[in-house]
Amino acid sequence: MTALPDDSWLLNIRPQPSRVTAEEYEALPEEIARAIEIVDGYVVFCAAPTPDHQTAGRRLTNLLERYADAAMREGHPCLSVNNDVNLRLRDLPLLNRRPDVVLYRCLDRERGERLRAEHALLVVEIVSPGSETQDTTDKLGEYAKAGIPHYWIVRLDRTGVSIIERYRLDSATRSYKHTGTFMKDEPGESPLISNPIPVVIDWAALEV
Known part of the structure; x- marks a missing residue:
C-alpha cells in the first residue's frame, strides 16, 4: 500500500x-x-506490506495465472488473476476489501464491470503480524457470507510461502469448511489442488 x-x-x-x-x-x-x-x-x-509480503503476493499471482492459462487452454471459461485489487463484497453498507490475490471470472470491460464477490472463485490473504484477526476471523466470515467459493490463508517464513490453509464454502450455511493445510516442510510430492482449478503448489516458485 x-x-x-x-x-x-x-x-x-x-x-x-x-x-x-x-x-x-x-x-x-x-x-x-x-x-x-x-x-x-x-x-x-491498511498497513504498508513488507517487501516479503509483496513478493509472496506476486509469486502466488504468477503461479495461479500459469494454471489459469492452462485451464483456459483446456476449455475453462475466461479467467483472470490479480493482486492487491479492489473487491466489492457489498454496496450497502459498503464493504470493499483489497485481497492479496484473487482468481476470478473475466470482467466485461465494455460494460464497465467492477470486480465483485460473484466474480471471485478464490481469494488469498497473506497473514502479516498485524493482520492475524482480520485474515483468520473477519475476512473468513465476510468472504463466506459474500459467497466466494474458495479462500486460502497463507503464512510466510523467512524463505517465502510456508503454509497454505484451504477453505471451501458450504453453500447451505454460507460458512467455510477447512479442507486441508499444506506445509512446505512436509515430505512427499508437491501438493495438487483440483478446485477451483487444478494447481500444483510449487514451493520453490513461492520463495521470496
Missing part, C-alpha cells in the same frame, strides 16, 4: 457519524483507495 499524500481528503468523510458511500469511495484518488479498505461503510487503514 502507498503512503497517504496528506490528510485533507479525510475532511470529507471524517469524523464518521455517517458511512462512506460507494459513490464517495469511487471518487477517491487511486493512491488513497489503495491505502484503505471500507468495512460497513467505515474507513480501515
